[in-house]
Amino acid sequence: MLSKEKIARINELASRAKTTGLTNKEAEEQKQLRAEYVKTFRASFKQQLHSVKIVDEKGQEVTPKKLKDSKKANKGIQH
Template identity: 40%
Template sequence: MIPILNRINELSRIEHSSGLSDTEEAEQAALRTQYLQILRGQLLTTLLNVSVMDELGNDITPKKLLDKKVANDQ
């Protein structure tokens, strides 16, 4: 699990119950940005490990993905 998720959820509960201070709003925005960066990184890592195969077993991975894999390996 992503460690900052607990704090994001805590701030969300506070926001819904009593509202957030300016400091808490800034912290929430920063944590959400960081969370999205983590998710995007995980998704990219997953996609870089994907190969697309047709029914005959031929690799038909899109060229754009292959190029990104090569660029990431360097």
């Protein structure tokens, strides 16, 4: 998870980009922060998906093979 300070900085830069514009240095910082945010979000979302188990109305597991394979490949890996 991204720190509150980094999220606040992302929001500050986004707001300033809409109003006064950003310097080249600030635009680069914004790009890096957004990339870090997206990377963290994707890792978190993938972790959530790996905790999903799909069960039909008969109580039988019907989790897609692709998800099962992904779970096995990432078993024990910390994000």
